[in-house]
Amino acid sequence: MPKKNKPEIVLKGIPAASGIAIGTAFLMDQQDFIVPERAIFDDEILVELARFEEAISRTKDEIIKIKEKITAQGGVKDAQIFDAHLLVLEDVMLIEDVEKRIRSEKQSAESVFSRVLKRYAQVFAKIQDDYIKERSADIEDVGRRILKHLMGETRTHDFDQLAGDVIIVAHDISPSDAVTMFDKKIMGFVTDVGGRTAHTAIIAKSLGVPAVLGLKDATLRISNQDQIIVDGRKGVVIINPDEETTELYLKEKEKIAQYEGSVAQMPDAPNETQDGRRILLMANFEMDGEIPAVKKYRAEGIGLYRTEFFYMNRLDLPTEEEQYQAYKKIAEAMSPNPVVIRTLDLGGDKFISSIQLPKEMTPFLGSRAIRLCLEEQDIFKTQLRAILRASSHGNVGMMYPMIAGPGELRAANGILKGVKQRLREKNIPFNENMPVGVMIEVPAAAMTADLLAKECNFFSIGTNDLIQYTLAVDRGNEKMAQFYEPGHPAVLRLIRRTISAAHDANIKVSVCGEMASDPTLAIILLGLGLDSFSMSPSSIPVIKKAVRSIRFSDAQELARQALRLSTGQEVEEFMTSELTKLVPEFYHYHGRAA
Amino acid sequence: MPRIEKALIIKCRQGLHARPAAVFVQIANKFSSMVSVRKGGEEVNGKSIMGMLMLGADCGSEVTMIVDGDDAEVMFVELEAYLAKEE
Numbered sequence: 001m002p003k004k005n006k007p008e009i010v011l012k013g014i015p016a017a018s019g020i021a022i023g024t025a026f027l028m029d030q031q032d033f034i035v036p037e038r039a040i041f042d043d044e045i046l047v048e049l050a051r052f053e054e055a056i057s058r059t060k061d062e063i064i065k066i067k068e069k070i071t072a073q074g075g076v077k078d079a080q081i082f083d084a085h086l087l088v089l090e091d092v093m094l095i096e097d098v099e100k101r102i103r104s105e106k107q108s109a110e111s112v113f114s115r116v117l118k119r120y121a122q123v124f125a126k127i128q129d130d131y132i133k134e135r136s137a138d139i140e141d142v143g144r145r146i147l148k149h150l151m152g153e154t155r156t157h158d159f160d161q162l163a164g165d166v167i168i169v170a171h172d173i174s175p176s177d178a179v180t181m182f183d184k185k186i187m188g189f190v191t192d193v194g195g196r197t198a199h200t201a202i203i204a205k206s207l208g209v210p211a212v213l214g215l216k217d218a219t220l221r222i223s224n225q226d227q228i229i230v231d232g233r234k235g236v237v238i239i240n241p242d243e244e245t246t247e248l249y250l251k252e253k254e255k256i257a258q259y260e261g262s263v264a265q266m267p268d269a270p271n272e273t274q275d276g277r278r279i280l281l282m283a284n285f286e287m288d289g290e291i292p293a294v295k296k297y298r299a300e301g302i303g304l305y306r307t308e309f310f311y312m313n314r315l316d317l318p319t320e321e322e323q324y325q326a327y328k329k330i331a332e333a334m335s336p337n338p339v340v341i342r343t344l345d346l347g348g349d350k351f352i353s354s355i356q357l358p359k360e361m362t363p364f365l366g367s368r369a370i371r372l373c374l375e376e377q378d379i380f381k382t383q384l385r386a387i388l389r390a391s392s393h394g395n396v397g398m399m400y401p402m403i404a405g406p407g408e409l410r411a412a413n414g415i416l417k418g419v420k421q422r423l424r425e426k427n428i429p430f431n432e433n434m435p436v437g438v439m440i441e442v443p444a445a446a447m448t449a450d451l452l453a454k455e456c457n458f459f460s461i462g463t464n465d466l467i468q469y470t471l472a473v474d475r476g477n478e479k480m481a482q483f484y485e486p487g488h489p490a491v492l493r494l495i496r497r498t499i500s501a502a503h504d505a506n507i508k509v510s511v512c513g514e515m516a517s518d519p520t521l522a523i524i525l526l527g528l529g530l531d532s533f534s535m536s537p538s539s540i541p542v543i544k545k546a547v548r549s550i551r552f553s554d555a556q557e558l559a560r561q562a563l564r565l566s567t568g569q570e571v572e573e574f575m576t577s578e579l580t581k582l583v584p585e586f587y588h589y590h591g592r593a594a
Numbered sequence: 595m596p597r598i599e600k601a602l603i604i605k606c607r608q609g610l611h612a613r614p615a616a617v618f619v620q621i622a623n624k625f626s627s628m629v630s631v632r633k634g635g636e637e638v639n640g641k642s643i644m645g646m647l648m649l650g651a652d653c654g655s656e657v658t659m660i661v662d663g664d665d666a667e668v669m670f671v672e673l674e675a676y677l678a679k680e681e
Contacts, residue, residue: 093642
């Protein structure tokens, strides 16, 4: 397996999804994008021209930076290939051709550019000359970089070439790419950017494969088809491992498989502690392809149904009927277990082509989630109608994301009331008592949980965002990863506060963030009295095993002690050592102990 | 503003492909004047590597070079000298 003359290289990143993968690297950034045709109006021509210019200049900056970096590392000769890239970027004919066509064909910059690029590539492909063949590869590489800047978060790769089992290596994985990956055979993920809660981490967990993120320059160091090992427990990536290393990791992998096997042997055992405290283990869900996993791991319902998927990778908005059919299908498949649908959570780092939003300086503090829905009420009402109609089948609940206090909750409920009234007038059936919950993911919501609890039927704590907003740490910024501490005392106190406020008002609380699937933290949540845990289906067995290994009274005591500690790291170390005493095999799986 | 148009024979052995085309473009970009190269019915921008590669002028073929602008004369002399080289 190891190739000759290639030394073994070890890279260290952020462990984002557990497990070990050994296989071939597939460099995603070298694959083509799918570029949709998009017609523009006359007054958009200048905007498209400016976007094109901006993309060229950003690409130039990017290439100059890479070149400087490689030169600084001593690779002067390697750096020269980027001169050819720059020559292409400054090519008058290419640029003028694109600009002329944007004006005459009235199509978006990306659709014109990708067509012009293809035409050049076709001409060059016919020329029998090695130098030109090399240039043709340069043009394609530069082209992808420009398209990446033009298409931003909405870009989608063309995965037609993805065959066989591979480990995806990418600078970053956009949410639009993420949704295309569920039906592919992927063994693991490696990215330059991102942390434990990046989309990549979420997909990796839902596919049950390891991910190491935030490696900074993995895409420069790993070549397509390289043999690599991904250790998602420790955040290590090994390029061109020698036989000894490969052997070692195969053994580790075997141990993990044994542990997972032992965990999976008890799917039908009840989710209760040794002293009989019963909790719900539910699944986070995004699309149809995940249903078999939800069933396989015996999820007791869908605790978080992300609906953004409907809106992505398309140019129009999803219709009410289309959404209704999809929600109904899942509600019926899960019945009598509950399905909790989260209303549209766009903005922040998730964007779609059908709603063009103005660029914001700090999108996570801008018009996202419920705020966007309160602005774009037509889109919101369409979704509410679809959810309400689906509520006449199975056991459907609904929750609003990013509520900051009772004001927004009342505004959303006001719209809901109007939609219900219209349905009644038209005699369209729906569940009058459909539970409506609030996601607690803004510290302001946790602080006003007592007030919110009076006006809703349940809480669901979205820990990924709650941590980000409480600690003022951008979770997509890999440089901030060290400050992203799920066990931070402020986060735990807000969670404790939310759970007591809910129980005082006699409503249930669940957690649907990554925290629920991390055994060390899940036991604290259990001890704090959390009623239900929602996570990637493949994480359920591990949490089940942890819950079944402990007494509720002991979990309460551990939570009390953990909440007296001063840092997130102290909390994780304390819980890992306590948990390893209870479940010794846990160490192999988690690997973060000691 | 001077404009110079002249038919020339490509002398360099590789023709105006590959590296010679890239060098031609690099020389052309030192000047402010416009340069275009015509072969048969096709005319391309001489400052564009894409254009020059697509023109694909072989050794011995006849092309017309058109230079137009403030520094057209110096530019023409330098480009013509380059095309006349046999290496």
